[in-house]
Amino acid sequence: QEKKIFVVQGPYPVIRSLLWARGWVEKKLPCKGQVGSRPQQHHGRQKQLMEEVEEEEGDDGVEQGEASRLVQNQVPYFIWTNHCSAFDLRLLQRDQMVNHYARVAAFTTKSGLCLNLRNLPWFDQADPDTFFPRCYRLGDVDEQEAFIEDFRLTAARSLLKVALERAGDVLVGTQQLQTSGEGPGKSHVSCPMPPTAGPEPPLYPQLLDEALQICEQHLSVLGHQDIDMDTPRPHMMGTNWECFLRDYYHVVHEGARLMLSRMQWERCQALLQRLAEQLAQMGMEGNSNIWILKPGAKSRGRGIICTARLEELLQLAGRCKPPLLKPGEWVVQKYVERPLLIFGTKFDVRQWFLVTDWNPLTVWFYRESYARFCSRPFSLCHLDPARHLCNVSIQKHFKLARGWHPQLPPDRIWSSQQLQVYLAQIGRAEAWHQVMVPGMKAAVLATLRSARDLVESRKGSFELYGADFVFGEDCQPWLLEINTSPTMAPSSVVTSHLCARVQRDTLRVVIDHRNNPTCSTGDFELIYKE
Structure with missing residues (x-):
């Protein structure tokens, strides 16, 4: 009569235990329906929470089994699954709650996110x-051409930056300066090969002039953009792109030298400053023109590759040789080359948020999150996953680097509280609450609004998502992806505690708050309701 019958499909022992403790009765799915379900190991807070529930139940655990048999033919009123496809949402009654919406691929796949944020x-x-780092779907002919154009333009900007960086600040009169292949030694700087030993004449005297001309034409185009029309592509008259990129690779990635006059130095400075006023991503894009190639609909970092060469990107995506996937399944995205590092190591943040209605759009943001670290120091000289992909499912395959900083966590996970302590230690105590969290909230809301008309709204549904963010040197967040059914597996001490809490607080919002708007919602904060 109270409609307290639930179904749990998948590895969610905490949800099951919490509902038992609330007096709900579980309707067991047949074995064939328990796709992805397997015996789970429970650690830390999850194990403690389950033990507390079991103590409260006493002999009721036996009664749960009997009650489950009695409701096998009854309708479940709360459904928690790890896949939307487990139930046909169209056939559910209005008063049946389920933890998914249909057609969310518009923002929970890499290709969907790429397309929708462009709109x-x-x-x-x-x-x-x-x-959101600029992104292109390589299966779309127009987007592939736009990416190639973007890569070339970014290469031209990169050349100007590298020329200034290697030249230093000393130029006398109009004397020409030969730039060396040595950068200032920062981890964010490209890592060219050292020049050949012995005297060597400066290379490519016309290359910098060509890059300056390309950037000037691009700046002219940027000044005539309009929301009502596609951004026109600058057609660089007389540019031999194959030769330009070949020489560019020699200079930026292999340490070849340039000639830089004072006039060129001044033009580079002025032009880069004007471009920075037009291009929001100039700060994070760095000097190496690195892009990240991603399968459009996979998760957990599978199939992701970083590279700084256009030919390699197109080959890997299937344009020049048999593809690993169909071209339409690849997206390519600008890599954040200047991320905020902790003790020289890259990290990202998994941030939960909850949607309880799409009409009106209603969004809850979780106050706690966690940081995931790579296993090796960040370097643009080496583009291996151990240094650049923070996913737990990727990093678990790597041993910690020799010389792992003693203040970094051995299990590669920090809570957001620990991250805030570190920020305070480096003199940026206000960054979390004044820059990072507001930026993450704004990114989440903008993304949801872009997809609102595409998602199939259903009043009895709700959904918990996990958004992944990396941060620039200025602490500004960059959205990487949004995941459905974010993992609740306790991979560390921090996540065993936090994952149990977010599941508890999700039930507080979707069950308790629905019946009593004044009740506690734990660490969930209502950040938007139309």
Whole structure:
């Protein structure tokens, strides 16, 4: 009569235990329906929580089994699954709650996110270039051509930056300066091969002039953009792109030298400053023109590759040789070359948020999150996954680097509280609450608004998502992806505690708050309701 019958499909022992403790009765799915379900190991807070529930139940555990048999033919009123496809949402009754919406691929797949955020200016005043690294679907002919154009333009900017960086600040009169292949030694700087020993004449005297001309034409195009039309592509008259990129690779990635006059130095400075005023991603894009190639609909870091060469990107995506996937399943995205590092190591943040309605759009943001570290020091000289992909499912395959900083966690996970302590230690105590969290909230809301008309709204549904963010040197967040059914597996001491809490608080929002708007919602904060 109270409609307290639930179904749990998948590895969610905490949800099951919490509902038992609330007096709900479980309707057991047949074995064939328990796709992805397997015996679980429970650690830390999850194990403690389950033990507390069992103590409260006493002999009721036996009664649960009997009650489950009695409701096998009854309708479940709360359904928690790890896949939306486990149930046909169209056949559910209005009063049946389920933890998924249909058609969320518009923002929970890499290709969907790429497409929808490009359309964001039509729905919102937010600019996706301020929080989402520019991205292209290689299966679309127009987008592939736009990516190639972007790569070339970024290469030209990169050449100007590298020329200034290697030249230093000393130029006398109009004397020409030969730039060496040595950068200032920072981990964020490209890592060219050392020049050949012995005297060597400067190479490519016309290359910098060509890069300056390309950037000037691009700046002219940027000044004539309009939301009502596609951004026109600058057609660089007389540019031999094959030769330009070949010489560019020699200079930026292999340490070849340039000639730089004072006039060129001044033009580079002025032009880069004007471009920075037009391009929101100039700060994070770095000097190496590195891009990250991703399968459009996979998760957990599978199939992701970083490279700085256009030919390699196109080959890997299937344009020049048999593809690993169909071209339409690949997206390519600008890599954040200047991330915020902790003791020289890259990290990202998994941030939960909950949608309880799409009409009106209602969004809850979790106050706690966790940071995931790579296993080896960050370096643009080496583009291996151990240094650049923070996913737990990737990093678990690598041993910690020799010389792992003693203040970094051996299990590669920090809570957001630990991250805030570190920020305070480096003099940026206010960054979390004034820059990082507001930026993550704004990115989440803008993304949801861009997809609102595509998601199949259902009043009895809700969904918990996990958004992954990396941060620039200025602490600004960059959205990488949004995941459905974010993992609740306790991979560390921190996550065993936090994952149990977010599941508890999700039930508080979707069950308790629905019946009593004044009740506690734990660490969930309502950040948006139309």
